[in-house]
Amino acid sequence: MAANVNVALERVQSIGRDVVAALPNVLIALAVLLVFWGLARGARNLIQRVWGSREGNLGRLFGRLASGSILLLGVLVGVTIIFPSVTPASLFSLLGVGGVAIGFAFRDILQNLLAGILILITRPFRIGDQIVTGDSEGTVEDIQIRATILRTYDNLQVVIPNTQLFTGKVTVKTAYEVRRLQYDVGIGYGDDIGTAKQVIHGTLAGLKQIRQDPAPEVLVVDLAESSVNLRVRWWIDPPRRKDALDSQDEVLQRVKEALLAHGIDLPYPTRQILWHDQTEEADGDRVRQREGWPAGKGEAPPSRWQVVREREQEPS
Template sequence: MSTGVNAAVERIQNIGRDLMAALPNVAIGLVVVLIFWFAARVVRTLIQRIWATRGYERDLALLFGRLASAALTVLGVLVALTIIFPSVTPASLFSLLGVGGVAIGFAFRDILQNLLAGILILLTRPFRIGDQIIVSGSEGTVEDIQVRATLIRTYDNRQVVIPNADLFTNTVTVNTAYDKRRLQYDVGIGYGDDIDMAKQVILETLQGVTSIRTDPVPEVLVVDLAESSVNLRVRWWIDPPLRKDALDTQDEVLHKLKEALLAHGIDLPFPTRQVLLHDQTETTDGDRARQREGWPRGQGDVPGARWIPRRSDKERVDKEQP
């Protein structure tokens, strides 16, 4: 019993002496890590400033600055490990990285996929920071394109974090990709109204909206002969193509169109429905002089209508026949 205790105490003492002997190396390793971390921050800032002065894209500067910072930080950790553990050589570290890279690739497959997608997004630039996009049911302004995900601020001031892999593989609508944008709205007029007059009134009204571009010119097209109205599609262009400007312009256009059309006696009909209750099993079906519902009461039968007896009626007719 005493022999085992003495061996355990001796082992603990050896570990303590080894730790005390390694403290200088640990301190030096921590200092090296701090130096490399500070250098990584400086390099990231320099890369961003250099790219900004040369007119490159801000999002690309952020990407390469982050990659350079991460590479220097990892290098500092590896150097610190060789200092703390003298038995660890650069060759053993690189072999460890080779074997561990495969394991890390399988364990962090989604993270690496998002990383690669983020790099491709920043290189191909389908959208930029500040653009307004729609993706997977979310719509808002791109605030940041990070290595793993893209941050979007919605119009009601909420943040949506979208993985870069989803952005790279799914359909993305960029509302601000071009310097101007076309808006449209369908206006229904009555069947008894003059279509040419309605078009003229609409175009004259659009001329009074200052936020609408004159090139391309607004246009009005007949798009549908609906159940209760003739639908005219009003189309106009705005600049810039931001959502706020689109909503403000549409609000002004619809307000003025309603007042102008009504002032010129042009009807804005609403849908109407007529419901007829028609029991097709009655013996009087198709006979306008006898039927109770469905068709207006009148003289004569409905053209093409005929009486199809029910089973009970057929049985009654068969019994009455001699």
């Protein structure tokens, strides 16, 4: 028992002597690490200052990458100072094997990192743009290394992986200075199309929230079941969602009031229903059934089946 205690004490004393002997190296390593920390901070500030005028978020990204690389190098130098037996070659070989393992383990993170860098370099959209991707729409608040932060119009935060944005479809609604809006307005079949167009053009000409260059347009786009549909198209500036909603609100209100004031109908959808007497003897017989012609309302027209049979019986 006493022998085991003596062995343990000797080991503790040996460790203590090693620590005391390595203490100068530890202090030197800390000093070196402090120097590298200062270099990392200076490099980050310098990169952010250089890139700040072009794209602040891109500068922050490269600044963080440069700062992290310099700090990692400082840690490696400090390890070689504290443990002289550790050579740079062994450290780099260890980093190579570890890098492969980390690459497999964090593949998705690395993909998002690369996609984030490419997004910041190619800049398909910027911070402040309003975009649509998948079922999400809103304003880009931040482009980070792993994901992009989107703020919806309902004040919700959506975190979208950069890979999804870089490889998927993204609609940038504020990419250009102007934007065109459109809405279909239905008028009655008895109304004059030229008069309706003239009324709509005159109404749009007096609105300040829409652009007059390019000029608004009114086009006939459909002869629908209950109405003749006119497509009203106009341009707005700037092209943000709030401006689009305010513009549409004013255009629809003024156009409706102007058309009604000039006696132009805005018809409701209508349906014509023919009730068939279900007590007739021919009900269910597709050859004799009168296809909805009301009983007692005059002579029923021939059914299409009767017409076909009569044509077949005609001599060739």
